[in-house]
Amino acid sequence: MGTAVGTANDVVEAATSSVRRPPGDRQAADSAKKHGGARTDGRRERWAEHRKARRSELIDAATDAVIEYGANVGMDQIAATAKTSKTVIYRYFSDKADLHQAVAEQAATHLIEGLVAALEGVTLPRDTLAAGVNAFLTEIDERPEVYRFVMMRVAQNSEALSPRDERRRVLDYPSIIGELVSMQIAFYMKISGLDPIRARPWGVAIVGFIRSAGDWWLEHRDSMSRDELSEYLSALLWSGMGGLYISAGMEVEISPPPGIFPILPKDARIEARAMAEKNTGTDIDAAIQSVRQAFSE
Incomplete structure (x- = not known):
């Protein structure tokens, strides 16, 4: 089975070619x-x-x-x-925004190149997913402030620019990675006999899923290691993606590896069941209070 890495390289090329040229180059x-x-x-x-x-x-x-x-x-x-x-x-640089954009574009390209390298030679869909998740988490782990800088500029840039000024739009992580992931999914869907037309929402959703989890993890590193988070997210995502291949008649294993979802001790499980039987609904007031407490900390 081939891979979609060749098309991933096309994403990098398209991304870098879309970058607004420096003023000197334009002149x-x-x-x-x-x-x-x-x-x-x-x-x-x-x-x-x-x-x-x-x-x-x-x-x-x-x-x-x-x-x-x-x-x-x-x-x-x-x-x-x-x-x-x-x-x-x-x-x-024409102004501060011009320099910030250049830094953001270089960072985004650096991440994409890391993703392409991680996917090189990977042939199985499940391994491709795991490699991509790990590459993204490695980038934000090793350079968290650069990641935060880029995402801050993306948000500020999107709010400040008019549709006519696309040349100054920041080359951002989510949209470019979403394109790469969508192309990967489309590749595997097509060779599996599935219509790849719905690959894009899959790709965008996956990127948003990983990004949100990554943002949370950067603020809660003591909750789990990067490798644990990578395996955890990959297992959650594969349970859905694997279903695509099963629907195409392929035999794939979607069960998570042992230990990915830790099992509570016996006493804790008994207590949890007892609580569930006592209160089958959700205590809305308690949930709201928990959210307020989390935001006040």
Whole structure:
């Protein structure tokens, strides 16, 4: 059986090609167009290469500043990390939003490339799912502040931009990963004889599921390890996805591996059954109180 990694690489290429070009690049392109596409001289080419390299260095420095100071990092901290001034930074970026967008785009591309690498050579649907879940959780575990920075910019960007200004839209984690996952699901559905047209809502739902669980875990790391969470989420998701393949007449195992869902001690199980028999409904007042208490902590 083949894999959909080739199409995943297409996602990365499409994502990076959709990124708004730096102002310097646009100016160079406009100038070439104005002069009938005339060949630029060596000096202009050297300047363009220098500008591209310097922008890359500043993006790396900004990412390092996010890691050190957190998602709410300021321009002064970014400049200090880059060992330069804000004035110099603004020679290579039109404004603060331009730099933030560049950092977010690099982070998103980094994550996608990690997902593609994790999926390389994986052939079974269940293993593909597990590899993808683990790759995402590894990224937010190893670079949590970068993840928070990107998601904050995505939210701010979506609220601030008009539909006409799509060029400045941040290349975000959820939409790009959703595209990759949808393509993976569509690939396996098609070779299993299933109509892949409904792969997209599956992909979007899976990404939202994993992202929400990941956000919760970043604030509750002591509740379980990353590997435990990865196995847990993969088992929950596969129980649904496996049903797709069973409906196509394929023989797949959807039972979770032993130990994924821990069993309560016998005494606790007896107590739980007794409580269930005593109160079969949900105590709404108690549930509301629990939510209020959780938010007040």
